Amino acid sequence: MSLFQFLKSKSFVKQLIIAFVAFIVFSFAVVKWLNITTNHDQKIxxxxxxxxxxxxxxxxxxxxxxxxVVIDSASYNPDFPPQSVIEQSPEAGSFVKADRKIYLTLNPSGYEVVAIPSVFGKTKRQATSQLIAVGFRVDTAKVYIPDIAKDVVRGLLINGVDFNTGDKIARNSVITLKLGDGEGAEKEEGVSDDIEVIETEEIE
Incomplete structure (x- = not known):
């Protein structure tokens, strides 16, 4: 039988149909397997x-x-509860497959604690800028004490308590500046400005 006659024979056509059906079944099985193993149709x-x-x-x-997965803790945000989620990736409303990892950024439990910088002896403006740069807030009210230098920092107060350079407090704390009034030391109560001259007799 020649090749041309074989191609026209019922036997060849039958084998061709069987091969085609087998290919379709195999392709369907592969797609089904991929759907199961990769959750192709599952969207959450x-x-x-x-x-x-x-x-x-x-x-x-x-x-x-x-x-x-928790990937980071951001700077403390008072608008969020401590240790709660501030950011997430993927974002809410996205569709993902099962077992996908959601990456979270948490709010710390409080403001970071930092050391008070050296502002003693500096002007009110210099000290204010330096304290704000570190992350503190500066009270608009000021406390003035007797001192020859006007508006020069002579102390720091937080809730009425004295603090010094290097003391560690939480960022965003409100600091009140204790400044010199430029008028010098106060006169002690009851002490006269007059110099008392005491005369003594000459001892022979």
Whole structure:
């Protein structure tokens, strides 16, 4: 039988049909397997985790078959509860596959503690700029004490308590400047400005 006759034979056509059907079945099986192993058709909407604590985050994501990783702690934000989520990636409303990791940024438990810089002997303006640069707030009210230098820092107060250079306090603390009044030391009460002259007899 020649090749041309074989190609026209029922046997060849039958084998061709069987091969085509087998290819279709195989392709369908492969696609089905990929769907199962890669969750191709499964899409989970990422919930909003903002302001939630880690325990609530864990319970919520576990129910959705999602995982999470804490990647960083941001600067303390008083608008968020301590140790709660400030940012997340992917964002809320995104669609992801099961077992996807959600990356979280948490709010610290409080403001960072930093040392008070050296501002003693500096002018009010210099000290204010330096304290603000570190992260403190400077009270608009000032306390003046007797001193020959006017508006020069002679002390620092926080809630009425004296603090010194190097003391560590939380950022965002309100510091009151204790400044010289430029008028010098106060006269002690009851002490006269007059010099008393005491005459003594000459001893022979």
């Amino acid at each position: 909407e990422v919930p909003s985790l903002e302001k939630l604590g880690l325990m609530d985050v864990e319970n919520l994501l576990e129910d959705l078959n999602l995982n999470f």
